[in-house]
Amino acid sequence: MKKFLIFAFLLLLSVGFLQAQDLSIEVSSKDVSMNIGQTMQLGAAVVDASGKKVADREFIFYSTNSRALTVVDSTGMATAVKHGEYDVIVISPGDPQLRSNIKVTVAPAAISKVEIAPLPEHVYAGVTVPLEIKVTDKAGFERPEKVVKLTSSDERKVGIAPFDKLIAKEKGKVMITASVDGVEQKLEVDVLENPIAEIHLKSDMVEGRSGDVFTLTAVALDKHGNEIADAPINFSFTGESFDVSAAPSGLITQEGKFVADEPGLYVLNATCGPAAASVTIQANNRNITRQIDLIGQGSVNDKHTSDLWVWEGVDGRDYAVTGTWGSDGSAYFWDVTDPAGIELIDSVKVDARTVNDVKVSEDGKVAVISREGASNRKNGLVIVDVSNPRDAKIISEFSENLTGGVHNVFIYQNHVYALSAGRKYYSINIEDPANPKIVGEFELDTPGHAIHDVWVEDGIAYSSNWSDGVQLVDVGNGIAGGTPANPVQFASYAYPSGSNHAAFPYRDKKTGKFYVILGDEEFPYGLDPDGRKPGRAAGFLHVIDFTDLKNPKEVAWFKVPLAGSHNFWIEDDILYAAFYNGGVRVVDISGELLGDLNRQGREIAWIVPADPDGYVSNAPFTWGAQPHKGHIFYSDWNSGLWSAKLQPVIPENSKIEEAK
Structure with missing residues (x-):
């Protein structure tokens, strides 16, 4: 599903x-x-x-x-x-x-047109040119599954290679025809004599670690030493792994960026027709693994646990709130000041089967919990006074326009952003929490649009809209003139699986890169209707580079074998991700990101909760993770609230002394 x-x-x-x-x-x-x-x-x-x-x-x-x-x-x-x-x-x-x-x-509708994207201004002999071809049907949908037939009017000058590529062989003009289902498009190709005599190539560094991005600079010159600025340079690599049991592996882009998955020596190549150059770099072991220790548990073994939120209370102590799923509408409050002695201190019960989401205001005084499955079908949200979490008191309930159950909420600067029927979210002013009022809303106008989650940071709302991907909406940042009463969308990104379930922004201070991490949620193995059997999910995290807001692109990803992502958090260049049956994964996301983060050795640690006395015995299904004051807190669907400690890095000289 x-x-x-x-x-x-x-x-x-x-x-x-x-x-x-x-x-x-x-x-x-x-x-x-x-x-x-x-x-x-x-x-x-x-x-x-x-x-x-x-x-x-x-x-x-x-x-x-x-x-x-x-x-x-x-x-x-x-x-x-x-x-x-x-x-x-x-x-x-x-x-x-x-x-x-x-x-x-x-x-499907009949094909209406075939379009070939414009080629570079200069096509040089001896170069392979990839074609970008778009096939569209009469309903306006792209049809990438359609096989396009390519023909050349003169194979001696321009040949046709598999996968929509042209081989420029000799100087001259040639007509290329692309056709599918009787619809065709023609493109004239003017091949020029190749002026490139040599390539100068250098890397910004010659030694780094697996997962580090090496940036190449390639300059093509003619026989007189003049630069050919538009030379179509192709980048590739070969390698030799330090570990004989692991094949050399990495990723190189046609912008000249390379990242190694496996430690080893790599030869990075730049070619353009007959001209070629190479440099050798070394990628060392990333060596960032750290020990993670289980510290404590707040057991919930009579029902499923949903989301969590950890905060510092107005009294300086640390607290957490957790929701419940498919049960009696309870939300639990915990004292987590001592992570080894998590203490249940209070609870509230509302008319709902599921309290899916829980959030606490920045000042630690107000909590908002979501409701689904109310007996009177008046779902919505409940506002709770948590200035004293040992005596949590319901201030008000709000269900206006919040039909079909509120799956997720977020509190930001006296406003609650609450989902309605999985279609949109409302901005609700809670300056007076006893009298909340709707002031704005955001909804897409795409066919069959849906939404799962919204996260707000620095005045920008990041909503996860399944097939429509992530939507960046100004609700007070100023980048697009938006306010809570007038949300303004200014950027978005969608990917083919259409499973965008959660989003979290991250800006790397060292590189200046601005990323948004997007998480899938998929259940290809199904779900137990009663929730009493172990579950298994699928889906992974997508790293989208939003540095150029007009041209976001997916640059990296993080996968856990045989497990699927759910909620996650980023703090101090570290990603804390709940992967359902794969537990909590702690990942280094410092520096520029490119390629397969897991294969590169960027995973720092992982921990999987297993409780023989859980609601489902020994069946980890981790829902969310949040770092707080040096500890990692995480909720598990089958066993409640947990805490863990990521141990510090041991300096190399300390390891030597310990060995002695």
């Missing part, structure tokens, strides 16, 4: 799935075919074991890809937006709850 369905699926799980043995949902058709733009009413009825329809019941329809197949107002009216195969989940939420599926196939 991905995208908007994850939100809906978790919401439905929170109230439990009970499949009746004598009742079932009968849908009008298990397989439906549609065309783009077509609207169709999907039907369903509850029948008994003999197939006889029983009394009318409520139905809820959810699309597994709400951007491609929109199910309007949960009534089963489906509109086909994009081609593909999709599942519609049909729920009857009565007593008992029932579930069924409808498979919908949306036919």
Whole structure:
């Protein structure tokens, strides 16, 4: 389950799935075919074991890809937006709850055009030129799966290579034709004689560590020593690993940046036609592994635990609040001043099945908890006075416009940013926490848009919008003139999986790079409806370089084998990430980031909570992690609140003395 369905699926799980043995949902058709733009009413009825329809019941329809197949107002009216195969989940939420599926196939539209991106101004003989080709159908969708046929009017001058590449062989003009399904585009290529005689190449450093970025400077010269500024230089590398059991590995970009995954010697090459140059660099072991020790636990073994928030109270002591999932609407308050002796000090209970998110104001006086699955369907948020966490008191409840359950909230400068029905978020002024009021809202206008999370820092709201990716919105920063009452979006980035679940900004002070880390949430192995079996997730963290706000690009990633990301935090160039069944991962993200951070040895430490007395015994499913005053606090779905300590780096001379 991905995208908007994850939100809906978790919401439905929170109230439990009970499949009746004598009742079932009968849908009008298990397989439906549609065309783009077509609207169709999907039907369903509850029948008994003999197939006889029983009394009318409520139905809820959810699309597994709400951007491609929109199910309007949960009534089963489906509109086909994009081609593909999709599942519609049909729920009857009565007593008992029932579930069924409808498979919908949306036919693709015919191809309308083939476009070849402009080539460099000068195409030199002896150079391979990659083509950028975009195929678009009549519905306006790009069709990258379509195979484009390329032909050359003169193969002696310009040849065709696999994967949409041209081989410029001799000087002269040639016509290239790109065609697919009877639609074609022509492009004239003027090949020039190659003036490049030599390349001068240097690296900004010759020795570093795995994970460090080496920046190359290559200058192409003609036979007179004049620089050819537009020379299409190609970069590549070969290597020799220091470890005979590990193959040399790394990444080099065509902007001339190289990073080694494995320690070793690497030869970095620059070529342009017959001209070539190389430099040799050494990447040493990153050697940043540190010991991490389990310190304490605040056990919750009678229900699932959701998110956490740790803060310093007004009395100078340290506290934490945790939510609960699929249970009785409880939120727990803990004294964590002594991380080895975490103490449960109070709780509040609200009308909800799930308290998914918990946040505390900057001054430590007010907490906000989210509500899902309220008995009266009036979900929303609850504002709690935590000036004395040992006597937490509900100040007010707020549900205006917050329909369908509030999955996530964030407090920033006397405003709560609260999700509504997984579609948008509202800005709610809580200067008077007893009388909150909506002052603004932010919602995308894309087909089937959905949202999972919002995080606010320095006046910028970073919302994770599944297929629409991360949205950067000015809510008081000033970069785009936005305010809480008038949020203004100014940048965004989406990636192909469409699983953007969480986001966290990070600016590296040394390089000046501005990154936003984006996390997936995927459950390809499914989820236990009752939440009583061990779970396993998928998905990873994407590092997006937002230094140029108009041209963000994915530059690095962090994956944990056989585990999936959830919530995460960054402090002092260290990433603390919860990876569900993979526990908490502590990652060095200092300096420029490029490539596979895990393979580069940037993981500092990891710890996986296992509790034989947990709600699900010995089944780690870590929800979130937060550093606080030298400790790492993390919540686990099956076992409650935990604390750990990352031990300091031992200087080399201390290691020598210890060895003696």
